[in-house]
Amino acid sequence: MKMVVAVLRHTELQRVQEALLALGIQGMTVSEVKGFGRQGGYTELYRAAEYAVRFLPKVKVEVAVPDGRLQEVLQAIQGSARTGQVGDGKIFVYDLLQVIRIRTAEKGEEAL
Amino acid sequence: MKMVVAVLRHTELQRVQEALLALGIQGMTVSEVKGFGRQGGYTELYRAAEYAVRFLPKVKVEVAVPDGRLQEVLQAIQGSARTGQVGDGKIFVYDLLQVIRIRTAEKGEEAL
Amino acid sequence: MKMVVAVLRHTELQRVQEALLALGIQGMTVSEVKGFGRQGGYTELYRAAEYAVRFLPKVKVEVAVPDGRLQEVLQAIQGSARTGQVGDGKIFVYDLLQVIRIRTAEKGEEAL
Amino acid sequence: MRSATVLASVLLLASRAWASEDLSAGDTAWMLASTALVMLMGPGLALFYGGMVRRKNVLATLMHTFVILCVVSVVWVLWGYTLAFGPDRWGLIGSLRWLGLKGVGQGPSGYAPTVPHLVFMAFQGMFAVITPALVTGAFAERMRFSAVVLFAALWATVVYSPVAHWLWGGGWLSNLGALDFAGGTVVHINSAVAALMAALVVGRRRGFPKEPMPPHNLPMTVLGAGLLWFGWFGFNAGSALASGGLATLAFVNTNTAAASAALGWALAERLQRGKPTALGLVSGAVAGLVAITPAAGFVSPLASVPIGAVAGLLCYLAVGLKHRLGYDDSLDVLGIHGVGGLWGALATGLFARLTLNPAGADGLLMGNPSLLLRQALASGAVVLYSALATWAVLKAVGLVVGLRVSEEHEVVGLDLSQHGESGYHF
């Protein structure tokens, strides 16, 4: 099994989620993160103080998938998260040694 | 070494932590996430707008463990996080290439 | 490619970021976490209730790096995040099977 | 001789008492307090709206109301007050005689003979502030800041001042016999029609209505509603322009209608969707406050119960319309202030009783249908004028500074893109 971790713009989360649902993916875990990259930030002004905001809010999506479905999942995410502007984000793929569903103690692909 | 990542209900975090302490586990890292899965969500109503809340608040626990302790850790988490209701969450296991303790520069299992 | 994940004190984040920029690292992803470890916590008091706060706020930094740059990145983080007090945090290293830049569909080290 | 001296001193006393009766310390105390209370409705409205938008736009939304408090306060002192309340010209507008508050001083005025002219001016100024501030709910989360500033200055001058003059400054609608105790028509119908025009001219938010846009901080909205309710006591009971029985009547009606309307809205939610909500409860309270506004000094406390309850119900039904009709009146100014205000204007025509307020009239339930007609007419006139004039103001603003931020800035959020700030660093 693989863990697909994508860092996205907030605005694209809904489309990504729909693309994954369309593939029959049944679960995912999402968290708030801040990203630093090529995308230019903003300058924040507080009275006399100026701060360059280099960390922009992004959303991180984690989806565990069976090996056989990795490619279509990657394509679905990349297709639906893309706006073409700098800052669209990245997808990272990890190997997953084991998955357990806590409720049933099912293991491996059955647990997804 | 392995990284054990569990997505749990907030209400079970304390029991999980106690179960791990009981095993002698000395550290963990926790974060807030939102989960989407088989567990049914709620409908939120704001004036005339209705939204299906498909993402439910969950808590993510990350514990790095020596290879030899993986099984007991998995069992401890699974045992203490289980309520039997849909939405209990999942445990994911990754391989860890390296761990460094920043304070001492200790490496590997010593750093845990 | 490797994913370097460091759990740090908030106060050291800026120095770590500068150290990585100095190495020419162009991107990273940051999130808020709570850490439990050897570092002593605080006691919170709310009227008659006392709670031991064992989870302390930490910050998690994720940096994907080409294999060849792993060592210098580890050193940069360890050097800049260290205060020498208990609670400085840990660095975890994972193997990364794949990285994709969503905007361009570039893959692998090119995507970093 | 002694008697003469006594008499003289009695007369002296009499003249003093007379003079101090001209300007009443008690009435002035209440008008000062009321003016402060209405000012607090500004921050109250800012929070009410600010909690309902998405996190990335919270500061911009707060600033809308705050900057209008600033802009219109100055405009009012300079020229707004004289346009609205200066000596009447042809029933349409005030003359410029009181430009820059010339002649508006510490002595009384014809509008309120027992309090300083300046406090009447300040009290009315707070109404001129809150009315365009209400409009901002329609174009929240996408309007340029400079457009808001310009809009407020123009709209207060071209729309608010004339309409206030028509009903309160001796203009044609008051001569017609229409009643508006504290601004159901002048403030609420007026701002709601302007809001609809703004929603149409400015256009929908990106993503509306598909993308979920839940309120980012409802406790903030509840606090805002609480401050609005509190401030509304000044708004309505202060509109008696004196302390005393009439102010008290308006005060009691205000509280009763707000309470009834909140329950009405919550009940409707409960019946239709199974759950009363916090946003519904406070929205209902505001709807009731709106509806009782024109009626507050003309109806009995018992009449405030149905006036409020119906307001809660009607406004609950009305806020659904925008999804069906497709305009994006983001924070429901039309649904709450328009529908509530119109119902209140008509309810005044139904429930008013001359015995409660000799400056009022009898309504339909007391056997006098003509008042209802006059209320409808006044509302209609304001709807028409406000729609046209607001349209013109928006077009002018659009030409000068542009109404809307760029799509990229809308996505990032107004706080960061327009103001270089984030609401929260948590």
Next chain:
Amino acid sequence: MRSATVLASVLLLASRAWASEDLSAGDTAWMLASTALVMLMGPGLALFYGGMVRRKNVLATLMHTFVILCVVSVVWVLWGYTLAFGPDRWGLIGSLRWLGLKGVGQGPSGYAPTVPHLVFMAFQGMFAVITPALVTGAFAERMRFSAVVLFAALWATVVYSPVAHWLWGGGWLSNLGALDFAGGTVVHINSAVAALMAALVVGRRRGFPKEPMPPHNLPMTVLGAGLLWFGWFGFNAGSALASGGLATLAFVNTNTAAASAALGWALAERLQRGKPTALGLVSGAVAGLVAITPAAGFVSPLASVPIGAVAGLLCYLAVGLKHRLGYDDSLDVLGIHGVGGLWGALATGLFARLTLNPAGADGLLMGNPSLLLRQALASGAVVLYSALATWAVLKAVGLVVGLRVSEEHEVVGLDLSQHGESGYHF
């Protein structure tokens, strides 16, 4: 002849002055302001409580107070006021003569001869609102919304109105000579006993006392305390029912006791646990406000210092009891309002001075032990009645709609499960 005319006009003047003395604009201004201030204690309390619960229950907690403001406002106008203040029946309850505010108008009343009857009614109505709202702190985070609504309506009718009548409406406790300037017994002891009953009948929160349940937003609680302090000036100084020296005395005592009690609590924390806390400081302030409530118009500012300081100390000690005794009075209504209110009632019996207020009495320190006895007796009577009647109300509510949400809903949180909303989308 000329002299006769002068005399006539002097007499005319006299009669006018007389008439305007009947209804005082200044007194009415202060009572209107006070009523508004007490209303603001509603939102203040909502925030005070709302900040102390867990995030998932913030809206439900805010709604408790808000919906009670709505429900009791209507109940009061319809039947609550006449039950509490209508012409006395057997020293126990008011008659129904003023049902639906019949005969309660813009003229003065026997209760407060210089202000409109309606403002006395409204002022008292705000007390009827805040008292059951205080109770909600006991059953926070687990009560059904419909149960809260029904509880409030019944409790205001069956518990609050009679008790208010006994002490303030010409009932048996006032005839007995017990003093309660602004509600130490009627409001605080009464609500605290009801709170204890509610905590016992409804049962503990899931996880209490093992699971940590820290306040989710203490700045919200601090803001709430600030608004409570501010509103309490209306509560206590308004209870003089007129502007002037007595109102001023109550005002000064209120501020002094709140300050002293906050310091008392913080000092106790510092001594016992090393750290004064923000929650302690504001809880202490509220404890002091509670304690001075019955005494505010009867004691000197210097006496307010020990009254406050002891209140802070006692209530600090009292909030620990629930953990030892095992009941879950979630937000410490008993510990603060019960202990503070009882101490205040007795302190009135200690520190009262007839020279400060001719309508009062001398206390023990002035050599009169009988007042202390009467204070204890009145408190005891209210404790007894409130306990029994509240128990009956809770049982009735339980039968009709059920008191508690399901365990699953409690775990998810009331906001989502009962109201379909989340407090924050951050």
Next chain:
Amino acid sequence: MRSATVLASVLLLASRAWASEDLSAGDTAWMLASTALVMLMGPGLALFYGGMVRRKNVLATLMHTFVILCVVSVVWVLWGYTLAFGPDRWGLIGSLRWLGLKGVGQGPSGYAPTVPHLVFMAFQGMFAVITPALVTGAFAERMRFSAVVLFAALWATVVYSPVAHWLWGGGWLSNLGALDFAGGTVVHINSAVAALMAALVVGRRRGFPKEPMPPHNLPMTVLGAGLLWFGWFGFNAGSALASGGLATLAFVNTNTAAASAALGWALAERLQRGKPTALGLVSGAVAGLVAITPAAGFVSPLASVPIGAVAGLLCYLAVGLKHRLGYDDSLDVLGIHGVGGLWGALATGLFARLTLNPAGADGLLMGNPSLLLRQALASGAVVLYSALATWAVLKAVGLVVGLRVSEEHEVVGLDLSQHGESGYHF
């Protein structure tokens, strides 16, 4: 004979009217309301400051103002009031005749002949509270709690009370003819100079100025500013010490200057950096409120526009200084209250008009340069005294309890390390 009786009763009436004119219900109503409003500036300031600090210090920052409200309220009743306003000794200080409020009662005082002495005392007490509370902005995020408590008690005694006496208690500066309507010199210049001393003595925050320290919750700051603006109506218009024309003038000037200054600051930001900010808008409003404070009862509403606008501009420029000069006045007390207060003191010397207030004077623009001189002299005297006396107070506090928390505690945050609490559990 009949005539005699009539006369007698007329005389009786006269004497009654006389008596009731001595103590005016209306004036007292306004002074009670004003005192409550100034008290609310405490929570307002707490939120204004609390939103600007980092999340880890929010409770500590809120507590600074809250505990000062408590400490100084008690100090004022015990000895502060008599030092500031007790019968004059050598033009420098009040005697101890009114220690513990002895002789300060429900009757009028020489300071304000139509309201109870006690309300004058309470009103002035709120000024004594807010002044040291303003200072806390300078040492936010690093001061020990016990040091804040001790500092407040000492500073109120040693710095505030004498300075208040000099200008308002019959001391040498008022004899000199310097004007300070509501505290530009006594409150704002005084606190700002103390703030600068505190910033210098306590030292910079760890990380200042390199590390970004953005405000953690700007909506909280905006709410605080809204409450400050609202409360300032009591501060300035209450300083007329009576209801009426003068209070109204001060009220209108307050609102106009706040609005103008907010626009001035926002415009300056827009011109210099392209973006007006929410923090800038509300900071500007506060700057305008500060600047109009000494002038509010002496100048015309039209003059308030430039007074405000210039204040906004000047303070915007001033807050930048600290980065250049290197001292860490964390929340810009000097930049806003110092610069705004000084400008206001001088502006009074420019714009004052005797015709508006016979107790005032003519300023430079009316052809009288001497007032300006007297204003500068009074400001200078206060700057000097406040700097020296504050320095001494800080040294004393440092010796007794230590000023600063340990570096480790500063890093963790004051909430957890000093108070054992977290502001938010989200």
